[in-house]
Amino acid sequence: MQRVESEIARLIQEIDYDEVTHLFTMLSGGKRLRAKLILKIAPDDEKAPLLAAIVELIHAASLLHDDVIDEALLRRGVASVNATEGSKVAVMLGDILYSKAFTELVGFNKEIAQTIAASVTALSKGEMQDVKMAEKFNSDEKVYLDMLYLKTATLIEAAAKASALLASKDAQKYAIYGRNLGLSFQIIDDILDITSDEATLGKPAMNDFVEGKCTLPYIYLHEALDAQGQKRLEALHAKPLEEEDSKWIKEKMQEHKSIERSFELAKELSNEAMQAVKDDTELVEILQIMIKRSY
């Protein structure tokens, strides 16, 4: 990973603007999940660290713009650039990181470059769908999963596929791995938003629903409720929740096993991912650790 960090530092340096170098130090690098995945899939390719750096710049840019769009004041537990420097700076810095990443991407072969670039269109589209969908209660599982795929899985899918291409491995299998890893990771995140307490989350529990996001457990609950219950749930959407109402939602989710059903889907997707790369023990382990995270 040291080589990835050096590549990231080099690209930022090449932008040749002190303001950008300074602002970039304010971003938490996060877990660098995508970069680690790329290095694991293409450990011997000399261009893998650069590809990993590009994907991390894209990821950082997308988070900067996400925070503007979601008006988020926190990112990875610290104040977001949106909060400390304002939304304009977050938009501009995101644009600079995006375009620098794309400029470097051109040095790769067409299929790799196109895979990564197209995933950015997909994730921006997913972001727009996510915002649109928060306007009213969505009870359609397929619509939700399509958005989730675009918004949270396409860049991981593209990173896995591109690094497999770099390493001359079976790109299709690694694409499935990346997509399902991304999807099941996010489904578990959505579950944790309901089952964890405020201290663990660093934000109020059930915040997704308050923000208008009908994640899988809410969709499954809606499906299981009678007409009266459905009405009550819909009426609570996208508003601050009273103690009594959040208690009702949790009880009903327990009664109808909405969390279990969501978790089952995450496990199913994760199993499919393991199946796709079953000979690669390290990649299988990543999934196992992730699935355990939910208990």
Added chain:
Amino acid sequence: MQRVESEIARLIQEIDYDEVTHLFTMLSGGKRLRAKLILKIAPDDEKAPLLAAIVELIHAASLLHDDVIDEALLRRGVASVNATEGSKVAVMLGDILYSKAFTELVGFNKEIAQTIAASVTALSKGEMQDVKMAEKFNSDEKVYLDMLYLKTATLIEAAAKASALLASKDAQKYAIYGRNLGLSFQIIDDILDITSDEATLGKPAMNDFVEGKCTLPYIYLHEALDAQGQKRLEALHAKPLEEEDSKWIKEKMQEHKSIERSFELAKELSNEAMQAVKDDTELVEILQIMIKRSY
């Protein structure tokens, strides 16, 4: 140009999201200056309309984000997407258009793709410098021209250079043409902001200075004033102007020939551009028309 419009429509269609198709119809296409330039430089290349469409998508994306950053409510005389749909939609739509353009760019050869992609980093950097510089009175001509080059000339320069590469013409000459066209166009725009009346501009005159932008005539005026005058000018920066103060600025600009000096630079840059492509009468004409625009 019909082929460029079809290519743009095809790319928007390929994004495959009704919301985007709908939002895109709300954007005024503008003069399509960059597309026209590309078609004039590479009229016989079958990929020229696609390259022109890509550059126009990039330009549209940059304007969407500019309007968020400048909090602009008008764009090309009509309400901006920022005004009617909100800044979040403008950010997301811009990201989608940028990434779609980059995805298509990958189909071109590396030098062409890199030329266009790098110009987007430059223009985003220029945008950030522009915002930074508006915070205090800038009296440094070079700093101003560097920013102006990045923000307003790099994409035109890249469009001219990339289309020359496509047509196997002398890329360096066309790059000079594009850069100087962009710079002199913007300098004349800055002059018109001072010399035109509100009815012509569709916004209050001297709006640049009120917004904190010290364009060339203000820089030249500052240079020519005595210490007391400089103090007065600096004190007026980035505030609504009283009738009396704007009158004083205009009188002093007349006395010190600040407008003429700015116009001389625009003409000089424009002459250099004509010199670079002197055998291409159509390109020379574009410059002549532009220079006349200021009187």
